[in-house]
Amino acid sequence: MVKQFIARYLAYSSFLILGATSAVASDKLNNNETYKLLNLFGDVFEHVRSNYVRHVSDKDLIEAAINGMLISLDPHSSYLNPEHFKNMQVQTQGRFGGLGIEVTMDDGYIRVVSPIDGTPASKAGIKTGDLITHLDGKPILGLSLSQAVKLMRGKVGTSIRLTIIRKNGKTLKLKLVRATIPITTVRSRVEEDLGYIRISSFSQTTETGLKKAMKKLTKELGKNFSGLIIDLRNNPGGLLNQAIAVSDAFLNRGEIVSTRTREKNDHKRFHAKKGDLANGRPIVLLINGGSASASEIVAGALQDHKRAIVLGTKSFGKGSVQTIIPLEKNGAMRLTTALYYTPSGKSIQKVGIQPDIVVKETLLARPINNLTTREEDLRGAINNKGNKSKLKNSSKKQSSASSRKDFQLQRAMDLLKGVAILNKG
Incomplete structure (x- = not known):
C-alpha cells in the first residue's frame, strides 16, 4: 500500500516538474522506464521499513531520500524540513541562535565558508576553509547539511565541541558556547x-x-x-x-x-x-x-x-x-x-x-608608522628651526588600532590617499 502510494506520488510529482520539458529533452526516460525506477524506489523503501535492524519512521526515510536526491546534484541543493525551513527564514531576517558560522558540504564533511563577525565561531578563531569533521566527538560523515546545522544550533549558553582540520592538515578541538546571534550586517x-x-x-x-x-x-x-x-x-x-x-x-x-x-x-x-x-x-x-x-x-x-x-x-x-521552493506544509527545497x-x-x-x-592577508606586528627609524627618532638629532609645522598627528582623524594591524586595509587606505593626491593635482 505504502509502495503504491509513494510510486503514484512521485510519478505525479515527476509529471509536474519534468513534464513541461520532456518533449524537448533527447535523453528523457519514457514513461515506462520512469515508472520502473519509481517502482524500484518503492521496493527499496518497503525492504528498509520491513527488514532494517532498527525501526526507522516513514517520515525519516522519505526525508532522507528526498535530501539524498537533492544533495547529489550539487553542494548547495538540499531539503529543508519544516523546522529547518523556519530556522532559515529567521536567519535571513537578521537574527538567529547558534555559533555564527556559514558552512557548506564538502565530500560528506562541513566546510567553513566564513565565520560571522563577533560570534562564538569568530571569537574561537574558526577560519574560512576549516573542515569540521566531528561534533561533540561524533563524526559528521553521513549527515546532511541541514542535520549538521541543526546539531550546531541549540539552547543559548550550552556548549558544543568541534573537531576541525585546517588546510595545513593540523587538527584542532574547540569548545564553543552557543549564543543568540543578532546579525548587524x-x-x-x-x-x-x-x-x-x-x-x-x-x-x-x-x-x-x-x-x-x-x-x-x-x-x-x-x-x-x-x-x-x-x-x-x-x-x-x-x-x-x-x-x-x-x-x-x-x-x-x-x-x-x-x-x-x-x-x-x-x-x-x-x-x-x-x-x-x-x-x-x-x-x-x-x-x-x-x-x-x-x-x-x-x-x-x-x-x-x-x-x-x-x-x-x-x-x-x-x-x-538557489531558489527556495516551499512544499506546502512540508518544509521547502533549496534548489540550484x-x-x-x-x-x-x-x-x-x-x-x-x-x-x-x-594583497595577501598579513597581520602587522606593530603599527606601520613604527616600522622604520627616522632622523627625528635619533637622540641628539638637530632640530629644524625653520620648519615650525608639527609633523606628528598631522591628520585630523587618526586610523584605528585595528586598521594599523590589518595589512590589506592599510594598503586600501594608502591607495585612496594616493588617488586623493592625484585628484588635487
Whole structure:
C-alpha cells in the first residue's frame, strides 16, 4: 500500500516538474522506464521499513531520500524540513541562535565558508576553509547539511565541541558556547579622511544599514570625505536582492548582474538606477577567499564598471543561485536553478573574482608608522628651526588600532590617499 502510494506520488510529482520539458529533452526516460525506477524506489523503501535492524519512521526515510536526491546534484541543493525551513527564514531576517558560522558540504564533511563577525565561531578563531569533521566527538560523515546545522544550533549558553582540520592538515578541538546571534550586517567607522564600511552578510536589513552608514560617514567627515573602503572579506553572501541593492547604491547606470537558467531564453538582467551614495568618491573594495555568492556579485559589478578597485585575494567562487521552493506544509527545497554572470558576461562559478590588486592577508606586528627609524627618532638629532609645522598627528582623524594591524586595509587606505593626491593635482 505504502509502495503504491509513494510510486503514484512521485510519478505525479515527476509529471509536474519534468513534464513541461520532456518533449524537448533527447535523453528523457519514457514513461515506462520512469515508472520502473519509481517502482524500484518503492521496493527499496518497503525492504528498509520491513527488514532494517532498527525501526526507522516513514517520515525519516522519505526525508532522507528526498535530501539524498537533492544533495547529489550539487553542494548547495538540499531539503529543508519544516523546522529547518523556519530556522532559515529567521536567519535571513537578521537574527538567529547558534555559533555564527556559514558552512557548506564538502565530500560528506562541513566546510567553513566564513565565520560571522563577533560570534562564538569568530571569537574561537574558526577560519574560512576549516573542515569540521566531528561534533561533540561524533563524526559528521553521513549527515546532511541541514542535520549538521541543526546539531550546531541549540539552547543559548550550552556548549558544543568541534573537531576541525585546517588546510595545513593540523587538527584542532574547540569548545564553543552557543549564543543568540543578532546579525548587524553593516558597520562603519571613520579612518582618517576615509569612510570604512564592513558588510558581514546580506540579510533583509543590509540595504537599510548601508544607507544609514553612508549618511553617518558623510555627516562626520563632511568636505574631508575623500574616499570609501567597502570590506566584504569573509562575507558568505545571502539574499540576491540585497546584493543588487548594495551594488545599485554606488552605480548610476548599467547592468549589475544577470542570471541564466538551463533554458536558453530564461535570462534575467538587473540594472542600476541613477544615484550614487558615494557621489563619485573613489572606492576600494576588499575581498578574500571567504567572500562568496552575493559578495561576489557586488565585487564583480563594481569591478566591471570600474567603479571600485578590488583589492585582496581571490574570492570563493560560488556563482550559483538557489531558489527556495516551499512544499506546502512540508518544509521547502533549496534548489540550484541558475548561474549568475557579472556585467562583462563572466561566470565566477569555481573561478571567483580576481582582485585588481592582489594583497595577501598579513597581520602587522606593530603599527606601520613604527616600522622604520627616522632622523627625528635619533637622540641628539638637530632640530629644524625653520620648519615650525608639527609633523606628528598631522591628520585630523587618526586610523584605528585595528586598521594599523590589518595589512590589506592599510594598503586600501594608502591607495585612496594616493588617488586623493592625484585628484588635487
